[in-house]
Amino acid sequence: MTLRASVNGIELAYESFGSPDGRPLLLIMGLGAQLIHWDDGFCSLLAEQGHHVVRYDNRDAGLSTHLHDKGVPTPGASSAYLLDDMADDAAGLMDVLGWPAAHVVGASMGGMIAQTLAFRHPERVLTLTSIMSTPGPSVAPPTEAAAAVLYVPPAADRETALAQALTNRLAIGSPGYELDRERFTRMAGLAYDRCYDPAGTTRQLAAIMASPDRTELLGGVNVPTLVIHGDADPLVPLAGGQATAAAVPGAELVVLPGMGHDLPQPLWPQIVGPITKLTANSAGKA
Template sequence: MTTRAAANGIDIAYESFGSPDGRPLLLIMGLGAQLIQWDEGLCELLAEQGHHVVRFDNRDAGLSTHFHEHGVPARGAAPPYLLDDLADDTAALMDVLGWPAAHVVGASMGGMVAQTLAIRHPARVLTLTSVMSTPGPSVAPPTQAAAAILMGRPAESREAVLEQAVLTWSTIGSPGYELDQDRIKAMAGLAYDRCFDPAGTARQLAAIMASGDRTELLGQVKVPTLVLHGEADPLIPVVGGRATAAAIPGARLVTYPGMGHDLPRELWPAFVAEITKLTSA
């Protein structure tokens, strides 16, 4: 069941899995993605390992507050918010949940938010897991094909959105694993019906670009850190994961051959095992 919380001056939509007595585990999704992109099956696997899992919509995604009044940011203009604000949203959601601190997992832009949370609110982060992310946009630039997908004109109709989703994931997804077009279309349709706001994605992207490089600040992070990354990621190449791990003292890097910029179902057990090892230490 989706719940809405008033946090940091906005409304944040979230869902939970597992026992409230479990280890608190907060999942932060990436650019333009909604909480449903943390697949229920993956959330349930994490809950089975003793975690109280919460997945949520970032601002400008899903059922959380959207900044429609700002439209699409003009090139070179100051964005309406930064990754700092998304990190503060996350800390405020933890306040609503009654969590003094949590194990934090972020994917792609969500990894950037998780890194920023660990920098800005170090006492709130028990462990940090950064998945297919980077310390800054210039550290691991996308391939030409991936950049074209990222910057391409958004589809408008529901049917076009489903077809675009297949093109997107066939370009940036995992070449080492089978592309399930039916599943991709089903998820894209669910996301479209739940919320469709390409301008919100553009505002999030502007926040990423304006937030700069965190490499030096990540040297301050003292919590146990895990970095997971696909070796075949064209959107944020594996150099981004390596740079993240190198920047955070004591961070552990795990890379996966054949994994692109997604979370292949076949690797869920491996992800869950690595995260559980970190959170239960």
């Protein structure tokens, strides 16, 4: 069931998995992605490991508030908001959930938001997991082909949007794992039908580019931290994960061979396992 929370003058759509008595775990998705891109099966695996999982749509994505009145950013124009604001959204959602603090997992832009949450609201973060992310865009620039994915013109119809989604995934996905095209197309269709808003994605991208490098501030993060990254990621190359792990004192870096800029199903156990170890160890020390 999709619920809605009033946060920072906007509404966030969210869903939960597992027992409310489980360890609170907040999942933050990436650029232009929706809560459904944290696959039901992935969320269920986390719930089976004792987590109360909440996934949500960031502002300008999915069923959360879209800031249509802010228009479409143009090069050189100021951003409508920053990653700071998106981190504040996450903290506000935790208020609505009644969570004083949570284990926070972010992927790609979601990792950037999770990193920001960890130093902006340190009392709210029990553990930090940053997946296929970076302390700043200049730390690990994408390949030319991967960068092109960020600037694909909006699709005029559903068929074109699904074709673009497949082309983009083939450009940045995991070369070590065969893509289930039927399953992917089904998910892309669900995402399109749920919400298709390229302008919202552009506003999110502007927030990424306008936000300052986080390296120095990550040096003050003192919660158990896990960094997961693929060695074949063309959009946020491995250097981004290495820089994140180097910036956070005591962070653990897990490098997954053949993983690109997605979460292939065969790797779910190798992602869920380290996250569970991190959160369980932290709970045991609490």
